[in-house]
Amino acid sequence: MYYHDKRLQYPVVVEKPDPAFARMLQQAIGGVEGEIRVCMQYFFQAWGNRAPNTKYRDMLLHTATEEIGHIEMLATAVALNLDKAPASLQETGAADSIVGAVMGGERPRHMIEGLIHKNLLSSGLAAMPMDSDGVPFNMSHIYASGNIAADMYSNVAAESTGRVLAVRLYNAAHDPGMKDMLHYMIARDTMHQQQWLAVLEELGGPSANLPIPNSFPQEQEDQENNYNFYATAADGTVPEGRWTSGSTIDGRGEFTVFPNRPLGEEPVLGPARTDSGAQGQQIG
Amino acid sequence: MYYHDKRLQYPVVVEKPDPAFARMLQQAIGGVEGEIRVCMQYFFQAWGNRAPNTKYRDMLLHTATEEIGHIEMLATAVALNLDKAPASLQETGAADSIVGAVMGGERPRHMIEGLIHKNLLSSGLAAMPMDSDGVPFNMSHIYASGNIAADMYSNVAAESTGRVLAVRLYNAAHDPGMKDMLHYMIARDTMHQQQWLAVLEELGGPSANLPIPNSFPQEQEDQENNYNFYATAADGTVPEGRWTSGSTIDGRGEFTVFPNRPLGEEPVLGPARTDSGAQGQQIG
Amino acid sequence: MYYHDKRLQYPVVVEKPDPAFARMLQQAIGGVEGEIRVCMQYFFQAWGNRAPNTKYRDMLLHTATEEIGHIEMLATAVALNLDKAPASLQETGAADSIVGAVMGGERPRHMIEGLIHKNLLSSGLAAMPMDSDGVPFNMSHIYASGNIAADMYSNVAAESTGRVLAVRLYNAAHDPGMKDMLHYMIARDTMHQQQWLAVLEELGGPSANLPIPNSFPQEQEDQENNYNFYATAADGTVPEGRWTSGSTIDGRGEFTVFPNRPLGEEPVLGPARTDSGAQGQQIG
Amino acid sequence: MYYHDKRLQYPVVVEKPDPAFARMLQQAIGGVEGEIRVCMQYFFQAWGNRAPNTKYRDMLLHTATEEIGHIEMLATAVALNLDKAPASLQETGAADSIVGAVMGGERPRHMIEGLIHKNLLSSGLAAMPMDSDGVPFNMSHIYASGNIAADMYSNVAAESTGRVLAVRLYNAAHDPGMKDMLHYMIARDTMHQQQWLAVLEELGGPSANLPIPNSFPQEQEDQENNYNFYATAADGTVPEGRWTSGSTIDGRGEFTVFPNRPLGEEPVLGPARTDSGAQGQQIG
Amino acid sequence: MYYHDKRLQYPVVVEKPDPAFARMLQQAIGGVEGEIRVCMQYFFQAWGNRAPNTKYRDMLLHTATEEIGHIEMLATAVALNLDKAPASLQETGAADSIVGAVMGGERPRHMIEGLIHKNLLSSGLAAMPMDSDGVPFNMSHIYASGNIAADMYSNVAAESTGRVLAVRLYNAAHDPGMKDMLHYMIARDTMHQQQWLAVLEELGGPSANLPIPNSFPQEQEDQENNYNFYATAADGTVPEGRWTSGSTIDGRGEFTVFPNRPLGEEPVLGPARTDSGAQGQQIG
Amino acid sequence: MYYHDKRLQYPVVVEKPDPAFARMLQQAIGGVEGEIRVCMQYFFQAWGNRAPNTKYRDMLLHTATEEIGHIEMLATAVALNLDKAPASLQETGAADSIVGAVMGGERPRHMIEGLIHKNLLSSGLAAMPMDSDGVPFNMSHIYASGNIAADMYSNVAAESTGRVLAVRLYNAAHDPGMKDMLHYMIARDTMHQQQWLAVLEELGGPSANLPIPNSFPQEQEDQENNYNFYATAADGTVPEGRWTSGSTIDGRGEFTVFPNRPLGEEPVLGPARTDSGAQGQQIG
Structure with missing residues (x-):
């Protein structure tokens, strides 16, 4: 009070x-x-x-x-x-x-x-x-x-x-x-x-504190994608810096660079439900 | 783009x-x-x-x-x-x-x-x-x-x-x-x-970066109130910690404790303006 | 319409x-x-x-x-x-x-x-x-x-x-x-x-209408705290007025003054759950 | 503080x-x-x-x-x-x-x-x-x-x-x-x-307080429309109550009823400006 | 009313x-x-x-x-x-x-x-x-x-x-x-x-109405970019449809396809002002 | 991506x-x-x-x-x-x-x-x-x-x-x-x-597309109120236009005018529940 x-x-x-x-x-x-x-x-x-x-x-x-x-x-x-x-x-x-x-x-x-x-x-x-x-x-x-x-x-x-x-x-x-x-x-x-x-x-x-939250067992996170900088420039250039190489801030890994590319496929949601208020053409 | x-x-x-x-x-x-x-x-x-x-x-x-x-x-x-x-x-x-x-x-x-x-x-x-x-x-x-x-x-x-x-x-x-x-x-x-x-x-x-922004000449800030923890408990107790003594994080000072008290006076805004839509009793 | x-x-x-x-x-x-x-x-x-x-x-x-x-x-x-x-x-x-x-x-x-x-x-x-x-x-x-x-x-x-x-x-x-x-x-x-x-x-x-809602049986509300002004100034001063003494507006009580103080204890929520995304130090 | x-x-x-x-x-x-x-x-x-x-x-x-x-x-x-x-x-x-x-x-x-x-x-x-x-x-x-x-x-x-x-x-x-x-x-x-x-x-x-604000000289408000209930039912019926007759709450007037009707004319804003992004048909 | x-x-x-x-x-x-x-x-x-x-x-x-x-x-x-x-x-x-x-x-x-x-x-x-x-x-x-x-x-x-x-x-x-x-x-x-x-x-x-607003002289808009579909897929594919060829809906042009690419340069805002609250490193 | x-x-x-x-x-x-x-x-x-x-x-x-x-x-x-x-x-x-x-x-x-x-x-x-x-x-x-x-x-x-x-x-x-x-x-x-x-x-x-959504069987909508303009002027005047007569835009009906009037009755919600926090007078 x-x-x-x-x-x-x-x-x-x-x-x-x-x-x-x-x-x-x-x-x-x-x-x-x-x-x-x-x-x-x-x-x-x-x-x-x-x-x-x-x-x-x-x-x-x-x-x-x-x-x-x-x-x-x-x-x-x-x-x-x-x-x-x-x-x-x-x-x-x-x-x-x-x-x-x-x-x-x-x-x-x-x-x-x-x-x-x-x-x-x-x-x-x-x-x-x-x-x-x-x-x-x-x-x-x-x-x-x-x-x-x-x-x-x-x-x-x-x-x-x-x-x-x-x-x-x-x-x-x-x-x-x-x-x-x-x-x-x-x-x-x-x-x-x-x-x-x-x-x-x-x-x-x-x-002691990173990554936050530190109560999540880090081995359960994706080990291949947790310390790499994703480079998304269409021409493949990479902005070099403290974040592209060397030891990570938490001391648990090494910074690397990943030239970004799709790891998944095109999502396909399929036709709409008949009763969903969609346009008829979407129901097919 | x-x-x-x-x-x-x-x-x-x-x-x-x-x-x-x-x-x-x-x-x-x-x-x-x-x-x-x-x-x-x-x-x-x-x-x-x-x-x-x-x-x-x-x-x-x-x-x-x-x-x-x-x-x-x-x-x-x-x-x-x-x-x-x-x-x-x-x-x-x-x-x-x-x-x-x-x-x-x-x-x-x-x-x-x-x-x-x-x-x-x-x-x-x-x-x-x-x-x-x-x-x-x-x-x-x-x-x-x-x-x-x-x-x-x-x-x-x-x-x-x-x-x-x-x-x-x-x-x-x-x-x-x-x-x-x-x-x-x-x-x-x-x-x-x-x-x-x-x-x-x-x-x-x-x-190098603290206090943020570091472009403000720090000598212009109040030198007596920039590294002291204000203790506001009515009973004067102080929660001791890294923030109450020792060198500050930026290395520019020492943490101390200030038992909080008013440094200013009661503000007096005075009567309302006649044409300000206040109640007459406020205009006095 | x-x-x-x-x-x-x-x-x-x-x-x-x-x-x-x-x-x-x-x-x-x-x-x-x-x-x-x-x-x-x-x-x-x-x-x-x-x-x-x-x-x-x-x-x-x-x-x-x-x-x-x-x-x-x-x-x-x-x-x-x-x-x-x-x-x-x-x-x-x-x-x-x-x-x-x-x-x-x-x-x-x-x-x-x-x-x-x-x-x-x-x-x-x-x-x-x-x-x-x-x-x-x-x-x-x-x-x-x-x-x-x-x-x-x-x-x-x-x-x-x-x-x-x-x-x-x-x-x-x-x-x-x-x-x-x-x-x-x-x-x-x-x-x-x-x-x-x-x-x-x-x-x-x-x-007839106070306190609002008047459909709640007033005897179920806290009878010791329904007509007293809580004075919260650290120095104990009280702003006297129509609200500190005399009959209440609804005619059901007398205004009094309560020098405020804690009636409860410090709340203790205890450690965080293991799976709650808290920091490990909070789980203890 | x-x-x-x-x-x-x-x-x-x-x-x-x-x-x-x-x-x-x-x-x-x-x-x-x-x-x-x-x-x-x-x-x-x-x-x-x-x-x-x-x-x-x-x-x-x-x-x-x-x-x-x-x-x-x-x-x-x-x-x-x-x-x-x-x-x-x-x-x-x-x-x-x-x-x-x-x-x-x-x-x-x-x-x-x-x-x-x-x-x-x-x-x-x-x-x-x-x-x-x-x-x-x-x-x-x-x-x-x-x-x-x-x-x-x-x-x-x-x-x-x-x-x-x-x-x-x-x-x-x-x-x-x-x-x-x-x-x-x-x-x-x-x-x-x-x-x-x-x-x-x-x-x-x-x-003493009504109408709020009481600092506005009441003679400057419209004296014909300040204490009459506007009845807006299309069929002209009026909901009788404390607000349709008798002395007003502030004691300064008598409640009356006004069968609502337009007191103004149809507003005419005229054509849009040439350079206002309106459709040409609005500019005329 | x-x-x-x-x-x-x-x-x-x-x-x-x-x-x-x-x-x-x-x-x-x-x-x-x-x-x-x-x-x-x-x-x-x-x-x-x-x-x-x-x-x-x-x-x-x-x-x-x-x-x-x-x-x-x-x-x-x-x-x-x-x-x-x-x-x-x-x-x-x-x-x-x-x-x-x-x-x-x-x-x-x-x-x-x-x-x-x-x-x-x-x-x-x-x-x-x-x-x-x-x-x-x-x-x-x-x-x-x-x-x-x-x-x-x-x-x-x-x-x-x-x-x-x-x-x-x-x-x-x-x-x-x-x-x-x-x-x-x-x-x-x-x-x-x-x-x-x-x-x-x-x-x-x-x-008569397109493009909206029709009161803007259409010759003042960029004539090379008003009827072409911008294809932004990194692999250059184009989703063909009514919008990629044929007469436009307003009848004033022909739909074409533009494989998107930057038409401008990298923007350079330059150093921050000395008195703008930026970090010193930004002022340079 | x-x-x-x-x-x-x-x-x-x-x-x-x-x-x-x-x-x-x-x-x-x-x-x-x-x-x-x-x-x-x-x-x-x-x-x-x-x-x-x-x-x-x-x-x-x-x-x-x-x-x-x-x-x-x-x-x-x-x-x-x-x-x-x-x-x-x-x-x-x-x-x-x-x-x-x-x-x-x-x-x-x-x-x-x-x-x-x-x-x-x-x-x-x-x-x-x-x-x-x-x-x-x-x-x-x-x-x-x-x-x-x-x-x-x-x-x-x-x-x-x-x-x-x-x-x-x-x-x-x-x-x-x-x-x-x-x-x-x-x-x-x-x-x-x-x-x-x-x-x-x-x-x-x-x-093909109207009314949107076109997947709802139109015979289930109110057939007497789907193509008539509701005229709500108290004096019964009607703003004539493309929307008051002639074939509808979807070609499925004829525009007509309906001088608006209530089709329902006055709603009566009845007294409030005893335990609903209403005023006693509402519970009756």
Whole structure:
């Protein structure tokens, strides 16, 4: 179960509200690389964790809980960018001159409408659980496979794309407050990349964990097709690299190259059933 | 551009059609761990690849092209499981006794209807680009970030969950033909896990690539929060592990623990705008 | 069954076409607060209504049918805003100077393209069943629970967010014709809010209907946790209000405060099954 | 920001695992009436709350935080129903005889496969953020309008459909542990219905809040169409009720009946533009 | 605008309720071949119709309006199949013995739960706007292109897949009442196929309408690649047919065969931008 | 199975990068009229084709394979429009002055941000499988019905809306390279419209194929309602046309007009079940 503190994880200050940047920040909330995704992913991995002990369940809960605070920070940043900040910013009129133009029906409407449609019309100038194009987050992006190694790689991928996004937002940001918030979030993503890789190391690293899942007796997989690169160029050329020769990463084989060709035959499904709603010509 | 051979990549034989297994196979076609996902992911990573040379673009095309053949194999397997197989199986009547029951309106309808609704009603007993619950594949699952290392980790994650799924299907399969097909696909997933990890190694491994993206000057990220584990348990307990002490995975720091607490203040958005459609009490 | 009249429910006139406003109007068609939603919601509530008599089914059909006309009005308004209006507006060239700029490939393209992408590319300058960000309406938003009181509250919520949206559009509108159309729609939303609350009153009001569903014997619910506010602040503070003390709204209890704490234990799922595709380390 | 306790909010015990019931419980996790929805809805309402003070923001955070614990309880219940419970249940073999049948490829496969497809294939017998049909939760269901009264009615609707769902699950449950968990959740839904209605009362009740939003000058809405029931039956019959006569709920008018008829004319969009991709016959 | 009659378009009688068939009928309501789709498609085509006169707008409204009544019939059929029918069927107990088993928590639960999950849990045994797998209808399936010929072909396709579905349901139906309802719906689909083809004929048929859109000067399209079949088999074989030789359907050319080969070069996107969040190795 | 050639199907050259046009091109990749759709549609139609011979399966594979190359061309075009083209364009700085403005945080941000949000933030200035509003492609748009005639009409519809889209893009394009690419794609759409109509002709044309499916004995459909136009105007007017009189398109009947009226009665579902979570008042 959970507790909250109404203060933020880290300060969120916006000196000069910028509706266009608000919309960009939405990607970090409800984009597939965003914080709702990692938060819910770590929670579901924790809640479904099956293992001899509860160590990883426990650890995942720590970080999942941290991530709620990141969504909260970003939601606050979106709201502040969409309107005048309270108190000290009240006088600048920066936001008023822009957002006010939309609300009041004045120009230059074209400067922002495309950027904040649902933030304006649906939520009254607040954050929404959607990405920067207004597409709502879809929970099918929560990867929790029941396999701890697959999950850790999914988490590394999530924090890698997440940090790439945070860097892009940092590069696009003007506001010192936003730069400060993002330089904190970028740091947390650094840690989380390390953290999931640390689990993989603790579990024994590549040699102990690959191929994933390692609980499947590898002798049952096709021994002739598990370490060869399939070359599918029509002209037979092969892109040489670490993956075409030498020892495999798991140390269990040698990379080779297989000039691809069909190993099966043309499939023949035969005529359709009389009662299947097919066209008569298909029934023959 | 592309060419095809109407023969299959690998033989797909179904001795005893099983509509329930057909529905399970749908997960490997249109599930988030399935083959449409990896096929399209590798294609979009290739087509958008920006680099000093086209080496990785080239290599990605080889494997993306291979994956089309995997969707094709699975689609064939679904169709064969949903009806009588051609030729040699024509006489067994195995499928007819089951699927025929549905088509003809006979019992035991309850044995299968829940399993093949759209495969029966929408496609006439063929595969569809959806998962085992009938949810269509959504292309937001194609991760192509523009960062080669993030993409490789996404690919490792995809092939790991993909192999986990293939193993589960193998364990659930009865039919020798299906076991054979899956033991081949499991092997290809093994190779593809190796392949993407090989790219990461060729790029210099963790020390050269972390944190991702490595093109962001790390001194610009928050130096006090990039290598500490945030402990969020209300009682202050900490789950010790590789991630709480010792050198970090990238070799650039030491793991420490931070007993989490708010570093910011309570956000105050202030009253709503007069013209924002808020309730009067919010405007104050 | 249904009939139509090709005339509109209420006049829709656009003096000066405005593609940006067209895109905003899309929210009222295919947004979650929009007219497709209420129309279909009332229809499905009517069609599935189970009751001793057909009174509410009957009444719902009246209003569902009215709502089709609202979608029609908005669709007409979008089309008129996207191109030159017929007849009297034909000469102004107002739309031509804007939309024409896009179609003809001239500038200032940036003024509109972001706003009308699919309305331009997919529908040829007409309305589409999507929201202001181009996200298609998803029918999961049709709430028809089979419980008349829950449905009425869902309807009040729908008409409340609907009127909030209509007011925001009214505030953003320039065109007198659009102002006129919206001042009519705002009025209809007023009535519909009243109408669903009137049903709740006719059913006996809060005391007769709460808690919803009232057909569940309340003595079977947890008597110690049904009227206490859970305070989850880590520092134990409580937000005092109507919900922390005094008689409850249904008149069946007294509000109290419960400083939240775990009442259960740490869940232990135990090791994974051998054949479940988990990592070996999870099987133990 | 947030803290966690690894213990559950309330005990979750499953005496006899039941995969079919696990799938039903998914509706309470990822269904539109489920706990992810209310949790995220209250969070986004809090984070975007604009008001003269932070009272309601504060209160919403308390309950949003409580709801995370409900998702956690249900996720635990799903996992326990999908496999053998730990310790004391280890010997019963109840779950093994069913789930094992699937994993091991034995019959009676038809008893469960339709019910646990993705829970089996994607998550390794754990909960997922999807509904009972395997459809992932879509965040567009988070209603946070920026209007406190509209939000409260949305919340009453959510907790009403939520309690209806919990009652249906209670009625379908066999297991005493599941009955116990649900009788607790039903109680919490009772409180939350009261809580949001208490806010509406504190804000002044119907007369002070209707029509929503009350910040729009009501004299600007169409005064002839804001309190009349539109009768759309082709034969002119009218369903009499509280909504056809008498004082309106907000006390500002009298209900009347309007036999519906078109107030506008047939819309004429005119010929298509030459360069709009229309058929030549449409250009005329 | 619209009117209703509370009577059904055609009688809907269910002699023996069948929850499994109810779920199959859902495909005809909310499936991509279903009635919501055609209803909304014809409405949006009508509302956005641009032409020298309103003839086709008018005609489309007639049929769109008819289709509302089809959704209504199917929704009624689903409700009747999900529970005991009123009056004369009250005594059979047919439905009670099945649905009652679920509601009351008795076996044979496995016979139906997979089939009626959301119909039971979300709607209280009524129809929902979703398909037979519980996937909600998504309005992106409303094809209204702004081109009358493209729309007519989309309509023919919709009514063709719709009639295929209705035939499959008819073949699967047991109940005489359901057979009667479906034999009516199949007939209406026949008419609607004719109707849209009649529009194409009235517009001048293939020679006048092809290629669609016919308003694009055909001399501006690539004259060397508009009537040749691209053969993409790696071995150069060509599937001979009406499409490889002879006069084209529009009478404007001759079919030929083009053995496919690349006409362009390998694309080179070059290094990534320094500030684009790419990996350093990509920047070079 | 499949092969690739790393060269493009047709040259893709962008002289002057234009991020706004890049976003428009996205509609041709991931829009419902786009190339992913036709590619996957033809593949699934081929893979599930049931017929006495494999002729149409074979032919469909040729064209499906061709379409992969179209997605590739468009993805390349998007990438080139989003950044500076390599080599010869490197010096123009055209793209740098625009995209660089965003990346570097300079103005005129409003000129592009609305147009390239996810292309910038998620993919690093590359194409994504989504439409021009950033909505990801949803695979439910793959129509493969199991009926060859229904499929061919679906394909004609797809290529018709596809060519309409391509023409709109051509009309909006400035760049000679883009015009050249699109004039090629428009030509291929012309051929594909012909190709699917050629199949219908080879199958015997309308008289042999209608109504679809032609395998259902037409005498089992309602003979009184299969060739009459339902007139639903409340005032009884009828839109005369090819569909109201004369021989039907399939030559099997005469068109007539039916002034619509209810043929059924008001449905009565009766009271709700006691245990169904309905409100008590519904149980009666």
